[in-house]
Amino acid sequence: MIFIGCDHGGFEIKEKICDYLEENSIKYSDLGTNGTTSVDYPEFAEKVAKSVVSDEDNLGVLVCGTGIGVSIVANKIKGIRAALCHNVHYAQMARKHNNANVLCLGGRELSENEALDVLKAFLNTDFEGGRHQKRIAQISEIEKY
């Protein structure tokens, strides 16, 4: 399951992403916000992050104006590896090397088409494991303290 959330700065891109997921029969849950009225991104980022960690197969997508705020919040939640991705290459590397489970996007930084390309790259790229697995385990160790 893909959990998706945004603030007002990411609302329009979030809607486009939901349309894409719908059209492609990809299961998702839209946790809001549902308009352009100003809201606080920590609320939505926390909801998405806590939903994602409930099952290791889950992924999340968060969109705020820059993507910075939601990425800071999501990474506070144990088990979350949120990556702010500015382009397709970042999204591929975030999956291949970092096993990122939340994609963060800047709704005011990317065009709709750019954001969809980054999303597709994130969803269609697998973690490479191997030497990177050890580093993911090291991140989990740090989370224990």
Ligand code: RB5
């Ligand atoms: C809201 O104006 C803006 O600060 C927010 O969307 C985000 O960019 C924060 O990181």
